[in-house]
Amino acid sequence: MFNNLFNRKQGKTGEVGETVTWMIATVIIIVILLISISATVTGIFNFKNFNYMKQTDVLASKSFFSYLLTESEEGTSVYEQLGYEDNFSEFNGELAKDIFTEFYGGEYLAVWIGIFHNRIVLPYESNEYFGKRPGESRGIGGLVAIVPHITEKIILNEDKSVEMTLKVKEWE
Amino acid sequence: MNKKGDKLISVYWFAILFIVAGGIVYMVSAFYGKPYDVRGAEADILTTKIARCVSEAGYLKEGVLAEDFKNNLMESCVINFQAEDVYDWREQGQYYVEVEFLDFDTKQKIFEISEGNQGLKLDCGLEGEGFPVCVERSLYSIDENGNQYKINILSIVRKTEKNVQ
Numbered sequence: 458m459f460n461n462l463f464n465r466k467q468g469k470t471g472e473v474g475e476t477v478t479w480m481i482a483t484v485i486i487i488v489i490l491l492i493s494i495s496a497t498v499t500g501i502f503n504f505k506n507f508n509y510m511k512q513t514d515v516l517a518s519k520s521f522f523s524y525l526l527t528e529s530e531e532g533t534s535v536y537e538q539l540g541y542e543d544n545f546s547e548f549n550g551e552l553a554k555d556i557f558t559e560f561y562g563g564e565y566l567a568v569w570i571g572i573f574h575n576r577i578v579l580p581y582e583s584n585e586y587f588g589k590r591p592g593e594s595r596g597i598g599g600l601v602a603i604v605p606h607i608t609e610k611i612i613l614n615e616d617k618s619v620e621m622t623l624k625v626k627e628w629e
Numbered sequence: 630m631n632k633k634g635d636k637l638i639s640v641y642w643f644a645i646l647f648i649v650a651g652g653i654v655y656m657v658s659a660f661y662g663k664p665y666d667v668r669g670a671e672a673d674i675l676t677t678k679i680a681r682c683v684s685e686a687g688y689l690k691e692g693v694l695a696e697d698f699k700n701n702l703m704e705s706c707v708i709n710f711q712a713e714d715v716y717d718w719r720e721q722g723q724y725y726v727e728v729e730f731l732d733f734d735t736k737q738k739i740f741e742i743s744e745g746n747q748g749l750k751l752d753c754g755l756e757g758e759g760f761p762v763c764v765e766r767s768l769y770s771i772d773e774n775g776n777q778y779k780i781n782i783l784s785i786v787r788k789t790e791k792n793v794q
Binding site for chain 2 (some may be wrong): 479483486487490493494497498515516519520522523524525526527528555556559560564
């Protein structure tokens, strides 16, 4: 008789435990569903804005070509000057800054114009107008991601080229 | 468990199944029911087209500074602003483009060309999805005499009804 009573009590406790499990499961399902619905409706995952990543910039490229063709008072173009000078002079450095930093500085994370040497060690030369070339990656350790750039490179002579690098903003 | 309990569990399972299925259907319709807003890309394309029309290989294109170009921007740049014939788009005009030529050194305006629905310009700078998308960009160019120009291009696309809901 005692055993019978004990078994019935245990059976009821088991049923109560099962009901609680079902109720908790229901609450979890409803909560997950509500979170997903509200995320979709409020647009947290805003995929509908057609944010495409630029790989070229026609306006910046055209400005770059025009910049290289601009002549100083002596009649030499920026392209020629950069070919025989070690780095930027006051004329072509200031002009580059006036054009590229002013026109495109707000649109991009970084704007860099500089000299690229055809060598393995330190190919990019920093300059006083744009500083060091911005890195092509961000993050540290195992979380390094390549940051997209728009690059336009014009060969000056067999040793060096002049490069325009625009670090794209959309990925930040 | 007894038969009554089994029935109750089946009803519960079906209820959960319908709730989850209904939720998924609602999420999919809410997501795919909204259109993609491509007006920014469209304005960008328009800006690029104008830039290609005024500057070529580093120099201002021949004839850009002539009166004929100023009066026939659309024909010269092979652009048309025809939109679909819905929501009274054709009557209203859904595009506007403005090209300013400035002296690079003095920043003084030399001349300006504009085409399209000028009223759209008033909504530029206003925050909100229901307003037209404005893209303003600049370009540097020189002419064959070495004169330097700053060219500002403003492109505006409205088409709100199909891009924002």
